[in-house]
Amino acid sequence: MATGWKGRLHLRLPVISPSSARRSPMQDLLSLIRSRRSIRRFEQRPIARETLLDLIDVARYAPSAANQQPVEYVIADEPNRRARLFDLLAWAAHVRPRRTPDPEHRPVAYIVVLRCTARELGALGPVDAAAAIQTILLAAWSLGIGSCWIGSVDRPRARVLLGVPTSHEIDSVVALGYPAEQPVAENARHEDTAYYLDPADVLHVPKRPLQSLLHVNGFTTPSGR
Ligand SMILES: Cc1cc2nc3c(=O)[nH]c(=O)nc-3n(C[C@H](O)[C@H](O)[C@H](O)COP(=O)(O)O)c2cc1C
Incomplete structure (x- = not known):
């Protein structure tokens, strides 16, 4: 991949609909995985x-x-x-x-x-x-x-x-x-992973940041030392 993971540490995770403009299959798959959220409000049209x-x-x-x-x-x-x-x-x-x-x-x-x-x-x-x-x-x-x-x-x-x-x-x-809400994922602050509703009734889902859970070539402290 062209960009290293460090460059993405502080980015908000994108919410991309599955109908986004066509990109490479790999990009589509990563976007699909990142943009899936648990949905708890549904439209009342049937699924075949x-x-x-x-x-x-x-x-x-x-x-x-x-x-x-x-x-x-x-x-x-x-x-x-x-x-x-x-x-x-x-x-x-x-x-x-x-x-x-x-x-x-x-x-x-x-x-x-x-x-x-x-x-x-x-x-x-x-x-x-x-x-x-x-x-x-x-x-x-x-x-x-x-x-x-x-x-x-x-x-x-x-x-x-x-x-x-x-x-x-x-x-x-x-x-x-079919979704009747659009929750958003965001980087968790201070390891607080409890999801919450904002004043506009949008569900926010904190995800642990990459640097807080990643260890490279052995178990290292979160700061990498
Ligand atoms: C094993 C497992 C059990 C879960 N059980 C429930 C549940 O009983 N009720 C519920 O509303 N969500 C449940 N969830 C959904 C989680 O709350 C949700 O995956 C988490 O908050 C992260 O949100 P996201 O799926 O949008 O990333 C469960 C998820 C997993 C993996």
């Missing part, structure tokens, strides 16, 4: 079932420990099922309840991510699930679809709601919909 299937299909290509592929999925896009699943999720702890979606901005679909325990390699099942989930989030964003990875799930009740057998664990829920 075909699109949901595409998101799951592409997740099949995620890395998997020993290629065991324990991850499976339940789509929940039917209104009654969605409403009941919504009640089992917790949103945005740092700004609760202001980013718990109101009825006009709820997700229009969910992908419930399961792990088939017989296929898990030791404790690595959740790692496989994480790789698959990030793949789904990025694939969704590449289509302009917003998402939120939800780990705070009432799993016993979700299991009953969705009829998940005991052979499978509910790992996470991915909430989906």
Whole structure:
């Protein structure tokens, strides 16, 4: 890459829509990754079932420990099922309840991510699930679809709601919909990573600056010495 990482240390992370003017595939991919934010307010237009299937299909290509592929999925896009699943999720702890979606901005679909325990390699099942989930989030964003990875799930009740057998664990829920908010990422100050809402109701998501988490050729102090 032409610019070294030091030159980018103090830049605000850009928010670039997936429809930005065409650049190199590498630049597009980096912009896509940087500009994805967790979305918690959604437009109420549906996501085509075909699109949901595409998101799951592409997740099949995620890395998997020993290629065991324990991850499976339940789509929940039917209104009654969605409403009941919504009640089992917790949103945005740092700004609760202001980013718990109101009825006009709820997700229009969910992908419930399961792990088939017989296929898990030791404790690595959740790692496989994480790789698959990030793949789904990025694939969704590449289509302009917003998402939120939800780990705070009432799993016993979700299991009953969705009829998940005991052979499978509910790992996470991915909430989906076209974004009705545009959160911004910024460099965290003083290692404070709690996201917050500004007076205009825009969600700010602090990311640890590169120099605070990077060690080169061995573990060095944050100042590099
Ligand atoms: C394992 C995991 C669990 C999460 N669980 C929740 C959750 O239960 N509710 C929620 O609103 N967001 C949840 N999130 C989203 C995080 O809050 C979000 O990723 C973080 O604030 C950074 O924001 P960003 O995704 O926009 O970069 C979760 C994210 C991860 C990786």
